Amino acid sequence: MGNFSQKIDKFIEIFVNQNGYVRVLEGLRNTLTIAVLGLIIGILIGTLIATVRVIPKYKLLPRVLNGFCSFYVGFFRGTPMVVQLLLFYFVALPLAGRHMTGVQVAICVFGLNSGAYISEIMRSGILSVDPGQMEAGRAVGLNFGTTMMKVVLPQAVKNILPTLGNEFITLVKETSVVSFVGAADLYVAFNYIGSNSYEFMVPYLVMALIYILLVLIISAGIKIMERSLRKSDRRH
Amino acid sequence: MIDVINLEKHFGGTQVLRGISVKIEKGDIVVVIGPSGSGKSTFLRCLNCMEDPTGGQIIFNGVDIADQRVDINVHRRHMGMVFQHFNLFNNKTVIENIMLAPVHLRCQDLRRAKRSNFFNRIGNVFRKGEQKKELLPVTAGKAEIRREAREEALSLLKRIGLEDKADVYPATLSGGQKQRVAIVRSLAMNPDVILFDEPTSALDPEMVGEVLDLMKALAREGMTMIIVTHEMGFAREVANKVLFIDEGQILESGSPEEFFGNPKNPRLKEFLSKVL
Numbered sequence: 001m002g003n004f005s006q007k008i009d010k011f012i013e014i015f016v017n018q019n020g021y022v023r024v025l026e027g028l029r030n031t032l033t034i035a036v037l038g039l040i041i042g043i044l045i046g047t048l049i050a051t052v053r054v055i056p057k058y059k060l061l062p063r064v065l066n067g068f069c070s071f072y073v074g075f076f077r078g079t080p081m082v083v084q085l086l087l088f089y090f091v092a093l094p095l096a097g098r099h100m101t102g103v104q105v106a107i108c109v110f111g112l113n114s115g116a117y118i119s120e121i122m123r124s125g126i127l128s129v130d131p132g133q134m135e136a137g138r139a140v141g142l143n144f145g146t147t148m149m150k151v152v153l154p155q156a157v158k159n160i161l162p163t164l165g166n167e168f169i170t171l172v173k174e175t176s177v178v179s180f181v182g183a184a185d186l187y188v189a190f191n192y193i194g195s196n197s198y199e200f201m202v203p204y205l206v207m208a209l210i211y212i213l214l215v216l217i218i219s220a221g222i223k224i225m226e227r228s229l230r231k232s233d234r235r236h
Numbered sequence: 237m238i239d240v241i242n243l244e245k246h247f248g249g250t251q252v253l254r255g256i257s258v259k260i261e262k263g264d265i266v267v268v269i270g271p272s273g274s275g276k277s278t279f280l281r282c283l284n285c286m287e288d289p290t291g292g293q294i295i296f297n298g299v300d301i302a303d304q305r306v307d308i309n310v311h312r313r314h315m316g317m318v319f320q321h322f323n324l325f326n327n328k329t330v331i332e333n334i335m336l337a338p339v340h341l342r343c344q345d346l347r348r349a350k351r352s353n354f355f356n357r358i359g360n361v362f363r364k365g366e367q368k369k370e371l372l373p374v375t376a377g378k379a380e381i382r383r384e385a386r387e388e389a390l391s392l393l394k395r396i397g398l399e400d401k402a403d404v405y406p407a408t409l410s411g412g413q414k415q416r417v418a419i420v421r422s423l424a425m426n427p428d429v430i431l432f433d434e435p436t437s438a439l440d441p442e443m444v445g446e447v448l449d450l451m452k453a454l455a456r457e458g459m460t461m462i463i464v465t466h467e468m469g470f471a472r473e474v475a476n477k478v479l480f481i482d483e484g485q486i487l488e489s490g491s492p493e494e495f496f497g498n499p500k501n502p503r504l505k506e507f508l509s510k511v512l
Contacts, residue, residue, distance in 0.1 A: 058288075089237035121461075130321075130323070130326075132319060132321055132327060133323060133326065135286060135319065135323060136317075136319065136323035136324070136325065137325070137337075138286070138309075138312065139286065139312060139315075139316070139317035139319075139422070140286060140312070140313070140316070140317075140336070140337035140421065140422065140425055141309050141310070141312040141313035141337055141341060141425065142309070142336075142337055142340060142341075143309050146340060150325075150336065150340070151325045151327065151328075151336075154327045155326055155327050158327070231405070233326075233405075233407055
């Protein structure tokens with residue numbers, strides 16, 4: 001046990017006295033930035049794709065769009081996140097002749113990736129809303145898009161909020177792979193502390209604790225949101 | 237007002253409507269009856285293109301709305317619809333349900349008017365005297381549109397005695413209350429005609445009366461109504477024209493006295509003997 005308290009002392013020494021906490025805070029900030037912005041981009045892309053996929057397909061344009069969306073979803077669900085990060089950083093960026101920081105790349109890829117997953121979540125949400133809601137909107141003269149925005153999507157989001165929360169939690173945890181493209185997230189910060197003290201046990205334990213804490217906070221937030229959205233279901 | 241000419245509808249290989257022609261004048265109360273699966277609901281849903289007709293014409297206020305190129309949303313504003321399952325917007329309160337479409341569409345019109353005024357004003361700088369384009373009147377702002385719509389919605393709610401329910405969600409209402417709100421929601425658009433798709437079929441028996449009473453009141457005020465229903469008593473009392481549809485065709489039509497008193501078509505006789 002004496003051994004373990006030594007390890008803790010070493011960790012505290014680097015964490016507090018050698019400014020390890022600055023790196024951790026930076027990593028935490030990057031992790032959260034990537035996850036939150038990724039989720040926002042993902043929701044926008046996902047909602048768009050889901051809407052395209054439920055448009056009645058009589059005409060050519062919806063069919064073409066639908067084909068494109070299936071390809072998109074197929075690609076991003078068919079390859080691992082790491083592969084997408086590497087492809088974006090080492091193939092897409094050089095081809096486009098641009099430069100982006102690791103965090104920016106991670107935000108883009110997380111957004112594109114979660115967009116594919118959220119589109120499927122969103123689609124099931126839209127399909128879970130009674131088709132009569134769309135009909136009623138159309139019957140009073142609103143067009144497809146307006147009815148979608150004002151009536152169907154709010155109800156769909158309410159139905160899928162728990163699943164959407166899961167997706168966010170997944171995103172937060174998956175940020176641990178962004179060091180592949182040089183973004184400094186939580187993992188990088190604790191890895192730094194570990195390699196400076198030649199002692200990895202405590203840093204990685206603390207890292208796990210922080211991830212768990214993050215997830216607990218997010219879950220609590222989702223629960224609160226759910227409760228306020230369920231307002232319209234109450235029967236008294 | 238509505239002139240249906242040889243209306244046809246296929247679902248895949250099955251033909252549901254086989255050439256329906258009927259003329260509906262302003263103020264008519266048309267009741268459509270028929271056995272289930274006869275196509276009467278499809279007929280009604282084709283009238284506002286909820287189902288796109290596959291053949292024939294529907295001339296509504298001089299425009300063929302069965303034509304795919306027509307902007308159906310514009311015409312649906314003048315055609316209310318009431319559904320069997322009410323279809324109130326679950327995420328909106330009662331009063332928002334009624335206000336949503338009027339507010340949105342008036343704001344949309346306002347935006348369009350402002351936009352076209354903006355461009356015309358610029359254009360007018362280069363136009364001379366009489367060539368100058370007139371600007372569209374912009375009377376009310378967004379807040380005023382909302383306030384007006386709210387007042388209208390409240391007076392509609394007062395009419396059905398539900399003004400105290402204005403700010404509750406539809407989930408808290410009884411079936412009869414929901415359907416009455418659905419009816420005034422379509423009234424809020426000041427439609428020329430209201431289509432009723434079995435408005436009382438999903439109601440508990442004791443709630444049928446309140447909905448029918450509201451419909452009778454509308455009928456007395458001269459609203460044009462097309463009603464698919466199984467309420468024969470209501471048809472006899474209120475309708476001025478009754479249609480019997482079976483297998484996608486109108487087999488008999490006429491005034492309720494003649495229709496119920498002296499039916500000619502054997503299928504109608506059989507149907508009436510079962511339901512009356």
